[in-house]
Amino acid sequence: MTSYETNEALARARGTLDRVKLQSFEGLPTARRPRQGRSLAKRVAAIGGANAAILLVAAIIGLAVVPLGIFGALAVMMMMLAVTLAIAFAPGPRPVTVEKLAKSDLKALPMQTTRWLDAQRPALPAPAVQVSDRIGLRLDTLGKQLASVDDSTPAAADIRRLVGEQLPDFVRDYQRVPRELRGTERNGKTPDRQLVEGLELIEREIGQLTEELASNDLDSLETRGRFLEMKYKDGDPA
Template identity: 50%
Template sequence: MSEVDDAIAAARASWSRIAGDAEPVPARRAARRNQPLGRRLKRIAIADAAILAAAMVIGMILPTGIGIMGAVAVMALLIAATVVFAVWPAENAAPPRPEKLREVDLRALPAQTERWLQAQRRALPAPAQHLVDRIGDRLDTLSPQLGRIEPEGEQALEIRRLVGEQLPAFVADYARVPEPLRRVERNGRTPDGALVDGLGVIEREIAGMTERLAQGDLDSLQTRGRFLEMKYQNDR
């Protein structure tokens, strides 16, 4: 029974990753955008705690404590540390360059593409920003599946073409359009509209890739389910 249970659990997990991402998860989306802020706040907290701890130790050692001047110095250090770490660039803050995405390990490709895409987010119109968030969620769902496929196989090449090449190239093409022309209709569609339509196609295709990769688990779930019904329900 353990093998049956394991197969069913794996299939349900795969399906929940697909179906559960039909809508973007606000908490996950906010966490992605707030990662640099979180790192800065953590640095500030650590630096301020170290300054206060050092001041306490010095105050215990000195017979007269740190005094008024020492307290002023501590306050100045706290302010300086807060300002410095508030503006200090977060580690690994620079997104990867689009041409580098073609060389990234397949399992790391969704995360790296998502970092690059999030860096472009503010320059995109609001409907496209919404789709960027959805694509980010789709990439989160796709990523765990990639360790199960052949890195040089046809599935891997298809994912590389879409996620590592076509998606960045498409957004980069839009970014090169002069801002005043992005809302000017051309051939029945504005560049803003073309961007939104194209991102929608990419989002749906990534979802389809994830479902195809999970097809074996989904088939296994159905097969095992029928086996359980035949073996245990029909035996009663």
């Protein structure tokens, strides 16, 4: 086995282990958890909150208005069961399509692209899943920055092109390759390897866009820091 094949095998093994850890949620910060798991956690929290509210109202009625009795307690239990089932089986958000990405508002585009990318995880090799997780974190940061970005600026056009068009188109091109050929070397690289390298390049480009958007804030912080240093240097406010 060549060193390249060994590294690929190790990467796949690490990717499998990472996915098991992500599913268990043990020892991982919230930002690294799969969004499907976070959605489940939100439903559980909603069920807990709704049932707690029902119990609180029932307690207030029972103490301040009229004792509930056995039939009242049964009614409360039935209401809690109905609320639990309603929340548990409520339909989730509609899946994001590439066409929807193209029409997304700029400020919602990073979140929508992350949702779309999460849905592609089962069809990606383990090393690519690791890179897609890092892209998701980059997109989370980018989404926070876009609140102050005008949709008509060149930066906005670059973001929309990279995040809303080139990233999904690249992943879809890979998915069109038959599974039997994805590990077959062609022109020195396998499609699996090309996917990983392309996603890594996209991750770096998103990071570069993030740094460019933050440059004005960083310059302002540096300028203000120099001003404060000059004004209060050596503890002399004069």
